[in-house]
Amino acid sequence: MTDDPTTPALAERSDQTAKRGPWSIAGRALRMRETGLILIILVLFITMSFASPYFLTWTNMRAMAMAFALEGIVVVGMTILLISGGIDLSVGSVTALAMVIAGLLFLNGVDPWLASGIAIVACTAIGATMGFFVTKVGLHHFIVSLAVMVIARGLCLLGTGGRPLGLFTLPESFKFIGQGSIGVIPVVLVVFVVVVVAFDFMLRRTTMFRKVFYTGSNPRAAAYSGIRTKRVIFLTTTLCSALCGIAGIIYMARFGSAQPTFGIGMELNVIAAAVIGGASLSGGTGTILGAILGTILLSVVSSSLALLDVSVYWQDIIRGSILLGAVTIDHYINKRRG
Amino acid sequence: MSTDTAQEPILQITGLSKSFGAIRALRGVDFELRRGEIHALAGENGAGKSTLMNIIDGIFLPDSGEIRLDGQVVTIKSPAMAQKLGIGLVHQEIALCPDVTVAENIFMAATNMSRAPLMDFAGLQRKAAEVLGRLGDIDPSAMVRTLSISQQQLVEIAKALTLDCRVLILDEPTAALTEREAAILFKIMHRLAAQGISIIYISHRMVEIFENCDRVTVLRDGQFISTLKVADTTPREVVSAMVGRVIDDLYPPKQRSEERSDEIILEVRGLTEARRFRDVSFQLRKGEILGLAGLIGAGRSEIVKGICRLEGEVTGEVILSGQTLALESYGDSIAQGLVYLSEDRKGDGLFLDMSIAANVSALRLRQIASGAGIIDDRREAAQALRLGARLNLKHGGIGQPVSHLSGGNQQKVAIAKMLSVDPKVIFLDEPTRGVDVGAKAEIHRIVRDLARKGVGVVVISSELPELIGVCDRVLVVREGRITGEVSGAEMTEDRIIYLASIGSQRRQVA
Structure with a gap:
């Protein structure tokens, strides 16, 4: 029996691990995934720049960046929610609802900034309501958000009569957040980078978000560690809808209109991106960086297929296959490691 | 045949x-x-x-x-x-x-x-x-x-x-x-x-x-x-x-008579939960290991979880070092220094897919973080290494997921998690379940060591030899009530089984 707790062998090994820090192994695995995603994206880029003369143009790059940047904000919310063990199918509808609420208020004479604030608060309230049904009533995220997805879409159509609201009189200062650039960088991209960097840091380093991982990894063990898991889930659910609200407002500024049918099927794209990036539907794992790379990958693929004149119907089939392939590879890697 | x-x-x-x-x-x-x-x-x-x-x-x-x-x-x-x-x-x-x-x-x-x-x-x-x-x-x-x-x-x-x-x-x-x-x-x-x-x-x-x-x-x-x-x-x-070696002493030596103290660390008075236990009262003295014996379903875990406010609507007093505690949640309980080691290590004790370090720090993240709530990786690592060394945890780096460890080492991580908050009283529910012989002896020694350092220790175990070997005093629980207490020479399997199944007052045909 080794009575001495500091046997030399252990102490030595411990020193090494101290230098690498507690996230070293998880970090290495993630880096592997992220490096893999970056490589795939690069290969696609290079191939496409030969395959299509329009791919590596400023216009196309800008369009692609806009697309993944806005969706990326929603992906951040979804990833955090997935890590906590939840899921949200209502993201597309809630994003559209933010536009519709802000648009209607604006058309009725409310200042666009104030209208946007109200819309974001409304979306946050929707998230809180879902959080209530999940944590207090005890229903499943899937069902609650499915219901809200339908309800929010209904509200959009009801409020607009099903027609897009043209918001031609939006002030330039407001449109700037969706259409403007700082130098050559679109504002949308700046907002996106800020959101990503902030949440990536918080998720990795703050105690608040560490509790999100604990809760998703094993809710009972989290409760048995004194963590108020219901509150954590309530907050991640609310946060996801709030980020949808913010994305919706930027979409409105970008389009100069509010579209009640916007974002149909968005939830699938967003969930797929998070999962390709390493989030698990059973909670406890995922990173913002991975999820964003997943978003970029899907967006590059969409753009490539469009430029190659592939039928829209094929695009869906290909996107679905990528998701299935990514998850399958993942499954085998995990199995071998375990 | x-x-x-x-x-x-x-x-x-x-x-x-x-x-x-x-x-x-x-x-x-x-x-x-x-x-x-x-x-x-x-x-x-x-x-x-x-x-x-x-x-x-x-x-x-x-x-x-x-x-x-x-x-x-x-x-x-x-x-x-x-x-x-x-x-x-x-x-x-x-x-x-x-x-x-x-x-x-x-x-x-x-x-x-x-x-x-x-x-x-x-x-x-x-x-x-x-x-x-x-x-x-x-x-x-x-x-x-x-x-x-x-x-x-x-x-x-x-x-x-x-x-x-x-x-x-x-x-x-x-x-x-x-x-x-x-x-x-x-x-x-x-x-x-x-x-x-x-x-x-x-x-x-x-x-x-x-x-x-x-x-x-x-x-x-x-x-x-x-x-x-x-x-x-x-x-x-x-x-x-x-x-692969000779194990001489399965159980560490018990409390010596000169170590006995009259100082009461924890007192529970009239703890009651509508359906599962009634009027539970006992005292835990400094330096002793108190056992809870009873049949499965007698309410041992429930009582302990009730004290820590992990579950149930509990009434009654919990007095820690002379102060009556107003506990509302397990979070309060941890803050006061009462911690519970779950009997179901995989189900609710550990985060299996997370690292050793992240498991150890789960009870009180604030002590490895800055005032603004930002986790300091080095402090987290140092804490896990310190507690790991204290418990002789064998691991391939504290970034390793807990699922890769053996049962005994997983249990040590769970114990390290409890110790990270410097508890005043630790409730151990089946601390050696599914743990191999070597690690079991180590855990017993750790538990005795804690008691010696002044931590109040309550052990629940369905293995009577373990309770008798480890504890200084054993309370017997039957149908949600404490029906007996044994210590010293009276602490025998027969006596405990008798109290657990038939009870102290009336004799019944089981």
């Missing part, structure tokens, strides 16, 4: 090897099982017992080696095939469908193989009642969800019994059973053996092996060490073979 057939091997395994990546789980293992014998398989966690059993049950295919059943070489490709060959395995972990009745669970395999298009529910109930009648008082029409863990374990065993097997493998079947239920199980085992069924019995408990088995095979580090007749060996010899 004649001695002839009793000597005849039914299952012969030679040179079996299996690797998982770089890990060599089995290295040329030999094993022989005779007709109608109860053969114990012993070894520490990680010795290769489970791998061997999983190969026999067709869950894994071996890399090399030979399995002979009745002299014929067989390749067992799946559990379904194992079943057809007459091999039944009762896993240590319960794998029942919670929302289905006991009867349907018992006959799941039979239903699967049946060609009848419709379920014969009445028939199932009847047949299930027959099998269960031998095992204990379980209603075949009850939903499995409503049963206690020990009852579920009995259902698992009943399930295997219906499969008509020639070789029955029981993987730590008594881990969740009370002594009485275990005794019934042993009786059934002996009856099955007398009918010519061969039983492989996996257990850490020497007493059970020596009272019930014919032979014992010891594995260590994936290798075959020895097969001995139980009659020709001693528990000490088997344990030494398992750990």
